[in-house]
Amino acid sequence: MNLPLRLALRDLRGGLAGLRLLAICLFLGVAALAGVGSLSSAILSELNARGQSILGGDIQVSVSQREATAEERSAFEAAGRVSHVTRMRAMAARTDGAESLLVELKGVDSAYPLYGNLRMQPGALAPRPSGESAAIGPEIAERLRVGIGDTIRVGNGRLRVIGLIAEEPDRVGQGFTLGATVLVDRAGLTATGLVQPGSLYSSHYRIRLPAGAVPEPVTERLKAGF
């Protein structure tokens, strides 16, 4: 038996009272590890169960400051059902100009969302926006002091608020955003006039693969092709 161990065993003859602090530290350390492990496990479990909803599809292809070319779009559609989402930062304002706010402008197509559900809070005028209308996050309504049926300005567009967003399935998967969501369809996005050469926006093409399909080969094929 080596010397440090021998000396330690002799010291233990005095009982374990002197190890109280060590025991407390061990307890706290184990509790912290267990807590982190539990949280991590819960997050991973949720991601596994709702990953497609959170991310908005099985595969996402993103391009910046442009839309996909026809060839690219064809390749996406050959793999599965495609939803096109455009995201950018914009300013939303009251029509009287009294208040304005930085928001996340999100233009979606009719296929959105590929997974999960887009829900409005009770009292909405429609289940989703179309044309020159928008669904907004409740925070925007509070900050701009607008309600359902009111009009807000976003870029050149005057958009009627048709509802307050209750559930936006891919919100978490977007990562860090600088503002709450103003959701419009493709026509509403065009009405704002904000998507033009030089604008800072990103185009996201989410692909829903056929049941049972594995994403990796599709991803490799798209990478190889483009």
Place this chain on the structure above:
Amino acid sequence: MTQDYVIDAAAVTLSLGSGAGRVEILRGIDLRIARGQSVALLGPSGSGKSSLMAVLAGLERATSGSVNVAGKDFTALNEDGLARARRGHIGIVLQAFHLLPTMTALENVAVPLELAGRNDAFATASAELEAVGLGHRLTHYPAQLSGGEQQRVAIARATAPGPDLIFADEPTGNLDAATGHSILDLLFERRTQAGATLLVITHDPALAARCERVLEMQDGKIVKDSAAESLPLDGGG
């Protein structure tokens, strides 16, 4: 003729604290102790006796000055170096014994030998305890020993490694007069057997008289030295 000094300290100062709270404990100590000499260190409380012993034993680092002990420059050593310098060369006996309560008498004496890597640690420890008259108490714990017996164990622990130097700080301070006398007899006998130099701190003039040399300290300085080759009465600093 060149004298063999086991302790050679020059202009040693020790200050603790900072700013307005700084305390000058040792104020320029010059001290040489010849190998094999027995030295008593007298002085009132607060004169710096224990601090001087701590500096010479490598337990406290001098603020300034040079400290050479058993051929080693203590001021140039780090903590590990000082520990290695003490190991096997310096034995310390303290007033409160300071035995390890969870170890037997034999284990207490063996610890410095084990730390030095000696294969014969327990055999040597047993022999030392026999020499101090505790051969029948090897397996007893400090709590089972009287004060005098505990100090005997402490002496055995200090002398077992065969040190060049033995420092004793008030070794009989916690003992009654009779026990104290027997402890001192044992201490002097063991140091003679080991051929070690002895520096003992004491308030007892009778103990001091048993030593070959008596130093008196006051206010951090050595103010009197009975040695024939005495240093200047003014310790400087």
